[in-house]
Each structure stands twice: as structure tokens, then as C-alpha cells.
Amino acid sequence: MIQAPDQQAASERASNLPVGNPTAPVVTIDGPSGSGKGTLAVSLARRLNWRVLDSGALYRITALSASKQGVDLGHAAAVANIATTLDVSFLAGDQGQPLRVILGQQDITSEIRTEACGAMASTIAVYPEVRLALLQRQRAFQEAPGLVADGRDMGTVVFPNAQFKFYVTASAEVRAQRRYQQLKQQGEIVRLPHLLREIQKRDERDTQRAEAPLLPAEDALVIDTSELPALQVLDYVAEIVEKTLNQKP
Ligand SMILES: Nc1ncnc2c1ncn2[C@@H]1O[C@H](COP(=O)(O)OP(=O)(O)O)[C@@H](O)[C@H]1O
Numbered sequence: 505m506i507q508a509p510d511q512q513a514a515s516e517r518a519s520n521l522p523v524g525n526p527t528a529p530v531v532t533i534d535g536p537s538g539s540g541k542g543t544l545a546v547s548l549a550r551r552l553n554w555r556v557l558d559s560g561a562l563y564r565i566t567a568l569s570a571s572k573q574g575v576d577l578g579h580a581a582a583v584a585n586i587a588t589t590l591d592v593s594f595l596a597g598d599q600g601q602p603l604r605v606i607l608g609q610q611d612i613t614s615e616i617r618t619e620a621c622g623a624m625a626s627t628i629a630v631y632p633e634v635r636l637a638l639l640q641r642q643r644a645f646q647e648a649p650g651l652v653a654d655g656r657d658m659g660t661v662v663f664p665n666a667q668f669k670f671y672v673t674a675s676a677e678v679r680a681q682r683r684y685q686q687l688k689q690q691g692e693i694v695r696l697p698h699l700l701r702e703i704q705k706r707d708e709r710d711t712q713r714a715e716a717p718l719l720p721a722e723d724a725l726v727i728d729t730s731e732l733p734a735l736q737v738l739d740y741v742a743e744i745v746e747k748t749l750n751q752k753p
Pocket residue numbers: 535536537538539540541542543544682683685686729732733734735737
């Protein structure tokens with residue numbers, strides 16, 4: 505395959521990243537914005553004592569980092585270059601707290617959680633070059649004793665052989681309401697109708713893109729969380745995973 509110089513440099517740098525352990529078990533959790541994937545992934549990982557991958561954070565960090573460096577978000581190769589060279593680490597937060605996200609020396613946990621950053625992330629996530637640049641970085645998270653990975657294409661593209669696949673969803677209205685409460689707690693003031701429109705726009709972009717669109721893997725179990733409290737979702741999923749793992753000789 506002949507690659508453009510930018511692309512070739514990017515894939516050479518990506519190949520220097522650590523590789524994961526392809527035999528470690530993986531739980532994938534995909535779904536649209538506000539469906540509860542992040543909450544479920546973190547609480548399940550904590551219960552199983554497994555690692556967690558918040559793949560959306562990688563897209564958010566790439567977008568934020570590109571915009572901070574003045575890179576044109578319309579320039580796919582330049583954004584992919586940022587994705588390849590990200591100096592990012594994730595630190596476990598306190599009980600019930602999200603993972604801390606560190607870019608270089610800076611804690612950008614709150615900065616990447618704004619709706620504006622989510623929208624930028626969704627915009628740059630349509631570029632195949634960016635997705636490719638982040639692929640190996642995501643697969644490197646697969647380590648013993650296991651990994652819980654959440655995002656849009658965890659079960660379809662990044663970990664197609666995962667042992668457990670879930671797709672969590674909820675109505676757009678319920679998701680907007682949840683996000684509204686969440687952002688309010690973080691001190692971000694947004695109007696609910698505006699948020700609902702933003703969520704619908706993001707759903708449209710994430711499901712309609714050509715590369716790795718948001719959709720349930722064929723072998724994923726779909727869970728509608730519209731009327732299920734988060735703890736009930738966790739108990740349901742954890743029971744399936746634990747039962748299967750305990751059946752093994
Ligand atoms: N099953 C649920 N029922 C009610 N609220 C939930 C549920 N799951 C998550 N939440 C809340 O909804 C908000 C969005 O959840 P989050 O896990 O961040 O969604 P996602 O990662 O899918 O965008 C958070 O404030 C979270 O506490």
C-alpha cells in the first residue's frame with residue numbers, strides 16, 4: 505500500500521506504541537451520547553477490577569489539542585498527526601469520580617467534558633486518518649486481567665473479537681435530560697432544547713459517517729436504559745459477565 509508522507513509518518517510513530525495482550529478478555533460498551541456507557545464502563549471495571557478505556561476521551565483530547573495548537577479541524581492529516589503524537593495518560597479517580605485525563609503535565613479532565621468539545625470530537629471522528637491513528641493506542645489497553653472499553657465502534661472495529669459486547673441506548677429526550685443535569689453539576693449552563701438539538705445532531709453525524717459509524721455489533725446485547733437506573737444496568741451486565749467467566753474451567 506502506498507501512503508502519503510503524512511500518513512506514513514503517522515503510522516510509523518503509531519507502530520512505536522505499546523501493544524496489548526490479545527488474549528485478555530474484553531467487554532465492549534457502545535452507544536450514543538448520554539446513554540450511560542461511561543458510567544457503566546467505569547463501574548463495571550471497578551467491580552471486576554479490570555482496566556477501562558474511555559475511547560471518546562481520545563477523540564475529545566485530539567480535538568482539544570488540535571484546536572489549542574491552532575490546527576485547522578478541517579485538515580484531516582494535520583489532526584491525525586496530533587492524534588498520533590498525543591502525550592496523554594489516564595489516572596483512576598476516587599470512588600464514583602471519572603478518570604483524570606492528563607495531557608502533557610496538564611489536567612484537562614473538565615475541559616474535555618464540555619458539550620463544545622464533544623461536538624468537536626464528533627467532527628474530527630469522521631476522518632479515517634484520525635480513526636486509524638487512534639486504533640493501536642486503543643488496542644494497547646487490552647491487558648490482563650481484562651478490559652472494559654466504551655465508545656462508538658468498540659464492538660464493531662476496535663475489538664471485533666471481544667467476548668462480551670453491549671450496546672446501551674436511551675431516547676434522545678432522556679439522554680438530553682441526563683446531560684443537562686450532568687453539565688449543570690459541572691457548572692456549565694446550557695438550555696435543554698439546545699442540548700437536545702445538539703445530541704440529535706451528534707447522533708446523526710456519528711451514525712451516518714462512512715467510517716466506523718455508531719451501530720450495535722451483530723453480536724451485541726442491546727440495552728435500553730431509558731427507564732433503568734444506572735445501578736440496575738450495572739447489576740444486569742455484571743451478572744452476565746461474571747456468570748460466563750465463572751463457567752470457564
Ligand atoms: N441508567 C441511568 N439512569 C439515569 N442516569 C444515568 C444512567 N446512566 C448514566 N446516567 C447519568 O447520565 C449522565 C450521562 O452518563 P454517561 O455515562 O456520561 O453517558 P455516556 O458516556 O453514554 O455519554 C451522567 O450524569 C450519569 O450519571
